[in-house]
Every structure is written in structure tokens, then in C-alpha cells.
Amino acid sequence: MLNNSFFYFFTLSLFKNRKRYFAIVTISTLVIFLLSSVLFLSDSIKYSINSQLELEPDLIVQKRLGGRVVPLDESIVDTIAEIYGVSQVTKRVYGRYYFDKEYSALIFGVDFLDEQSSKALAKLLNREDLKRFLSSESMLVGEGVFNYFKSHFYPKAYNFLTPSGKIKSVKILKVLDRRSNLFSNNLIILPQELAKEILGLKSNEISDIALNVPNPDEAANIQRKLEGLFLNAFISGKREMQKEYENLFNYKGGLFLALYLIVVMTLSLILYQRYSLANSLEKREVAILRSLGWSIKDLLGLKALENIMLVLFSFTLGLFLGYLYVFILKAPLLSELFLGKNLQTQIEFLPHIDYLSLATIFILYATTFLSAVLIPVWRVATTEPKEALS
Amino acid sequence: MVVVEQLNRWYTIDKKRHQILKDISFHVKRGDFVLLRGVSGSGKTTLLSILAGLEKPSSGKVLIDGEPIAKLPDIHLSHFRAKKVGIIFQHFNLIDSLSLQDNVLVPLVALKIGLQEAKAMAERALKSANIAHKSEAYPTKLSGGEKQRGAIARAIVADPPLLLCDEPTANLDRANSLLFIDALHKLHQEGKTIIVATHDPIFDAIDFPHTIIDLKDGQIV
Incomplete structure (x- = not known):
């Protein structure tokens, strides 16, 4: 036919x-x-x-009181780093900053001495920018944050109000690449000490501790050890994070x-x-x-x-x-x-x-x-x- | 050419059997011209449909060129119909959305003939039916007589040995009916076997050799 x-x-x-x-x-x-x-x-x-999940640490150690996450004393980091099978233990400082009723952003403090953070920063900034970022009180912001600042007439710097009532002026060093907007749109990256000041954390306090467990068979064992480290320790892993993302979307x-x-x-x-x-x-x-x-x-x-x-x-x-x-x-x-x-x-x-x-x-x-x-x-x-x- | 023996056709409606054709037997030789006559409802169209392989008999035997057409599977019956039988319908049955030339091409597509050859054959058939000048026209733009000539062209395009015509002059005026009979006469002279089912008295006056089969209430009388 x-x-x-x-x-x-x-x-x-x-x-x-x-x-x-x-x-x-x-x-x-x-x-x-x-x-x-x-x-x-x-x-x-x-x-x-x-x-994003691939980049996340295997385990996160937090302290919770009455179901609320509270700051941790950073001295615990050394104890955790000594546990056999644990690697890349990182102190993290972050928290939500509310600009007004409608808008908030996540403040994330990075420690340049930390290997992972310095590598991530090196990807985001060239050598000159990195020097400026570390030497001055400046920040990297997501596109959404930058737009918010611009719309409120803060195109170059923003005056944060700290919990102690002080005004902290921080320069905008760079806007983050819009390809990562799904996660970085409402993100502010600051040097860790500056982030602590804005979020009201003491100098020895951190938000949580991230760590990796290269051998997945050891993860449950290490999680048990971490839970016994101090009172009110709360350990979450990638799986919990995946669930959180799933709940979100x-x-x-x-x-x-x-x-x-x-x-x-x-x-x-x-x-x-x-x-x-x-x-x-x-x-x-x-x-x-x-x-x-x-x-x-x-x-x-x-x-x-x-x-x-x-x-x-x-x-x-x-x-x-x-x-x-x-x-x-x-x-x-x-x-x-x-x-x-x-x-x-x-x-x-x-x-x-x-x-x-x-x-x-x-x-x-x-x-x-x-x-x-x-x-x-x-x-x-x-x-x-x-x-x-x- | 055509052998019909003890042919019966009935339909069952609401468990009641309606006999349309009863014990029909006749033979048609190659080159014969046969008039199947009878009033409306006498079974002419049903008999013609069975001869064309469009309908199956309830019982009996039908052979066309030695082929038991009622027993052929669809693919062979379709090929047989395309190659051996040309049908001219009462309502012409041209496809309105195709030009006359494309209508004439339809049986050749079924015969898997290449496009160039098929177009040449269609042109010859249209000339032979004296309607070549309207080959690009669509059926809705043609008169009854022109449609009938288009239907003749389509029926003869594959050069089938058997032509079956169902009430071919029912929708034509007298002048066009005479022209149609003339066209049939020419085809008969060329050696075609022609069977015409009709109750039009115009066929009583034909002056070339023919056979008459009269049907009444589904039986030959």
C-alpha cells in the first residue's frame, strides 16, 4: 500500500x-x-x-530547648572532630533577619578559616573581592535581597539593627549569580563575626555544626554518639533535609x-x-x-x-x-x-x-x-x- | 463470468426473518449485457451488492470468474473488487472533497499502481467517459449527468471485466439517461460484461442484444 x-x-x-x-x-x-x-x-x-542536597553536609548537630533551636557553644566542635569516622566539621552561623512584616532574608556567616567555606567563597569572588569581603564590613546578597534594598533606597549598603539596638552598616559587595536563585534569592552572606553581631550571638556561640561521614555505614553509629555528647543534642541528616524540601515543594x-x-x-x-x-x-x-x-x-x-x-x-x-x-x-x-x-x-x-x-x-x-x-x-x-x- | 446458484438473503429483525432474495440462480457469460428489472423492493440492489462483494449472501453460491466471492477474506475480496468489478451507484457516490480526477484515482490506489501511471489511466478513463474537461472540478460543482460520467470513469479506470450499475439513470433526465445508455453500449462493444439493476422504462427501448432477469418479491419470475 x-x-x-x-x-x-x-x-x-x-x-x-x-x-x-x-x-x-x-x-x-x-x-x-x-x-x-x-x-x-x-x-x-x-x-x-x-x-543542592549533594552539597549539604551529611549530619547537622543542633541544640534544641523546648523544641526551639538555641545557639551552641563552639567548644563542642573540637570534641566532635575527635570522633573517629567524622570529617569536615564546620561551625555554622545563620538566622533569619526580618526587614518588615512582608520580607525576611536568611543571614549566613562564613568563616574563611574553614576549608569548605573558603573554597565556596573562592568560587563566588575573585581575589580582590575576597580581600575586600574579609577586610571590610561587606556582604554578598541574593537577587531578591538586592531588589528589596534597592526598592528601599539602599543600593550600596544596608543599616542592620542588631538585638542590642545598635545600627550596623554593611556594604553590598556583590549580587549572587541568578542561576542559584532557587536557594540564594533571599540569602545574605557575611563574615561570621559580623553575622554573629547582627543575629545577636555571643562570640563563643554558633547556630549549629555541620559534618561529613565518608562511610555511610557509620552514619547511624556516629549519629548515636553525637546524640550522647550533650544534653538536648538534636542531630539531623540529609534524609531529614530532603523531607523538609519535599514538604516545602x-x-x-x-x-x-x-x-x-x-x-x-x-x-x-x-x-x-x-x-x-x-x-x-x-x-x-x-x-x-x-x-x-x-x-x-x-x-x-x-x-x-x-x-x-x-x-x-x-x-x-x-x-x-x-x-x-x-x-x-x-x-x-x-x-x-x-x-x-x-x-x-x-x-x-x-x-x-x-x-x-x-x-x-x-x-x-x-x-x-x-x-x-x-x-x-x-x-x-x-x-x-x-x-x-x- | 457470473454464476449464481440457490442464492438466498434474509435479515433477522426483532427475531423475525425477512426474506429479501429467494432461491436465485442464473448464469451470465463474459460480454453479456443483463438487465435486472423489478419494482422498488424487489431485491435488485441487494442482488447487485452481493455480486459486488459488498454484502454476503445468507446461503447459496456466487462465483465471479470462478472465484467464490462470499468466501474470500477481506484483503482478497477488496483486491478482487478493485480489479474485477466496476460499480456505478444510483447516487454516484463521488467523494465531494476530492476533484473528479482524484475520485477516479481512488480504485488505483487500492491496486497499488504508481502515481504517474495512475494519473495517465485516470486521464484515459475521463476521456473515455467524455468528462476529461471537468477533471479538476469538484463533484459539488457538477451536474447530475457530469457526475454520472465521472462515476463511469471511476468504474472503468482499472479496466474491470464486470460493470455493475445500480439504478444508474434514477437521478438523470431523459437526455442524460440516453447518453448514459450510449456509453454503456460502447463499453459493451468493448467486451465488458454489464449488469444493470433498473426499473427505468427507458431501458425497454435499447436496441442491442441483452438478457432480462425480472425480479419480484426477491424471486426470479
Whole structure:
């Protein structure tokens, strides 16, 4: 059947049904666009979270009193560093600073003497900037923080109010790369001593201690040892952090589900409409072709080819538009649904695609679509042509 | 060419059997011109549909060129229909969204004939049916007579030995009906076997050799 006269007839058939096919392609493309946009966005966020988790320490030691995290005495660091199987023990100083009712940022103090922090800083700053960062009272800020400062007329420096009531003026040294905005948008990086002053920590106090356990089989054992180190010790690991991130982003799960349901319902409606399109005109045409010598196989071949073209075209176009919308246009509207409005700047979604999910969408979409077309055609074609012509 | 023996066709509706054709037997030799006559409801169209392989008999035997068409699987029956039988329908049954030339091409697509050759064959058939000047026109823009000539072109394009016509003049005026009979006569002279189901009295006046089979209530009388 697949000779050039068949392809000629196939193109004629596509052309003569162009109005109907245009409507089907438009709706299908829209559905694929919505599905792929949601998929691209959630994959990109998941990718960023997982990348961030890889950088996180294996264990974090905190002190909790009455369920509240309180500062730790830094002298405990040496004791922890002596535990066999523990590496890269880091003192961390951080806390949330509330600028007003609407806006807050995370202050993070870095210790240049700490190996990990100095490496991370070296990536962010060149040698000159690093010197300035360490020698003067300056800070690195995320894009959201910078925008907040600018909107409140602090484009070069900001006056922090310390718990003791003093005003602390800190220069803005650099705005962090917007590609890390998912995590750094509302972040302020300061030298550790300066951070302690703004957050109201004493010079011997720290927020928590981060450490790594190179042998994962030892993690549980070390966690037990750490818990016995001092009263009210609270140890959390990457798994807990992963849960926290999931809680942060997965509450949108219901929203995604609703979105998916809408998309699936729309698709079902199209398919139902397509299924019922085996109207008398189409039945008559199938019957004419059958009476002129077309076999059931020929007819199914023609309809399958026509609709495979539609499926491939609308799927590719939908994916392309989805990619454009999420990664080039930064997903206006949809990103707010996913991330909330508290991020006061654009998020840079890193292109990352889960091909398995894409393949699942394609298979579900293509098989449902083709079945909805081919089953009615097969039903008409298998009835006696005379019946359809009468 | 055509052998029909003890052919019966009935439908069962609400558990009641409706006999449409009863014990039909006849033979048609190659090159014969046969008129199947009878009033509406006498079973002419059903008999023609069975001969075309568009409908299966309830019992009996139908051989066309020695082939038991009722027993052929779909793929062989379809090929047989495309190659051996040309059908001219009462309502012409042209596809409105295709030009006349493309309508004529349809049976050749089923026969897997290459596009160049198929177009040449379609052009010959349209010329032969005296409608080549309208080859680019769409059926909705054609008169009844023109549509009928288009239907003839489509029926003869694959050069089938058997032509079946179902009430071919029912939608034509007298002048066009006579032109159609003339066209059939030419095809008959070229050696085609033609079976026409009709109750149009215009066929009573044909002056070339033909056989008449009269049907009444599904039986040959």
C-alpha cells in the first residue's frame, strides 16, 4: 500500500480535512504544552533541590530547648572532630533577619578559616573581592535581597539593627549569580563575626555544626554518639533535609494533581469528540473507499498514518512551546503557582528533562489518541460497505 | 463470468426473518449485457451488492470468474473488487472533497499502481467517459449527468471485466439517461460484461442484444 499514489492520496486526505485537523492539532498542542510545562518545571526544581542536597553536609548537630533551636557553644566542635569516622566539621552561623512584616532574608556567616567555606567563597569572588569581603564590613546578597534594598533606597549598603539596638552598616559587595536563585534569592552572606553581631550571638556561640561521614555505614553509629555528647543534642541528616524540601515543594502536589486532572479531562473530551466524529459523512467516505477496493488494512493504514502525523506534530510543537515557556520565558504565572510569590525576583530554571516522564506522556497520549481514531474507523470499515452506503 | 446458484438473503429483525432474495440462480457469460428489472423492493440492489462483494449472501453460491466471492477474506475480496468489478451507484457516490480526477484515482490506489501511471489511466478513463474537461472540478460543482460520467470513469479506470450499475439513470433526465445508455453500449462493444439493476422504462427501448432477469418479491419470475 505504501507507494507514491498512496502518499498522494494521504496528502490529499490531510489537506481536505485541514480545518478539522487544525482544530485537533491546536487543542492537542495546548494540552501537551501544559503537561510538558508542568513536567519541565517540576523536573527543574527537583534537579536544583537534588543538586543542592549533594552539597549539604551529611549530619547537622543542633541544640534544641523546648523544641526551639538555641545557639551552641563552639567548644563542642573540637570534641566532635575527635570522633573517629567524622570529617569536615564546620561551625555554622545563620538566622533569619526580618526587614518588615512582608520580607525576611536568611543571614549566613562564613568563616574563611574553614576549608569548605573558603573554597565556596573562592568560587563566588575573585581575589580582590575576597580581600575586600574579609577586610571590610561587606556582604554578598541574593537577587531578591538586592531588589528589596534597592526598592528601599539602599543600593550600596544596608543599616542592620542588631538585638542590642545598635545600627550596623554593611556594604553590598556583590549580587549572587541568578542561576542559584532557587536557594540564594533571599540569602545574605557575611563574615561570621559580623553575622554573629547582627543575629545577636555571643562570640563563643554558633547556630549549629555541620559534618561529613565518608562511610555511610557509620552514619547511624556516629549519629548515636553525637546524640550522647550533650544534653538536648538534636542531630539531623540529609534524609531529614530532603523531607523538609519535599514538604516545602510537595504541598503543591495537590495543585499539580488538579492541573494534571484538568489536562487529562480536556484530552478525554477531545478524544471523545474525535471518537464521535465517525459521523455519517466519514462513514459514507469509508464505505465508498471499501466499495472501490480498499481493504480494512488499507483504510486503517491511511487513518493511522494521518493521525500519527498529527500526534507527532502536536507533541513536538507542544514540547517546544513548553520548553520555550519554562526555560526561556521563565514560566510566568506557573512559576508563582509552584514557588509562591515570596521570591521577589525571577528564578532561573535550569534545563533538566526527565526523558522517562516525557516518554510516558507520549505513550499515553499517542495510544489514547490513535485508539480513539482507529477503533471507530475499524468499526465502520468492518461493517458491510452496503450498509454504510444505504 | 457470473454464476449464481440457490442464492438466498434474509435479515433477522426483532427475531423475525425477512426474506429479501429467494432461491436465485442464473448464469451470465463474459460480454453479456443483463438487465435486472423489478419494482422498488424487489431485491435488485441487494442482488447487485452481493455480486459486488459488498454484502454476503445468507446461503447459496456466487462465483465471479470462478472465484467464490462470499468466501474470500477481506484483503482478497477488496483486491478482487478493485480489479474485477466496476460499480456505478444510483447516487454516484463521488467523494465531494476530492476533484473528479482524484475520485477516479481512488480504485488505483487500492491496486497499488504508481502515481504517474495512475494519473495517465485516470486521464484515459475521463476521456473515455467524455468528462476529461471537468477533471479538476469538484463533484459539488457538477451536474447530475457530469457526475454520472465521472462515476463511469471511476468504474472503468482499472479496466474491470464486470460493470455493475445500480439504478444508474434514477437521478438523470431523459437526455442524460440516453447518453448514459450510449456509453454503456460502447463499453459493451468493448467486451465488458454489464449488469444493470433498473426499473427505468427507458431501458425497454435499447436496441442491442441483452438478457432480462425480472425480479419480484426477491424471486426470479
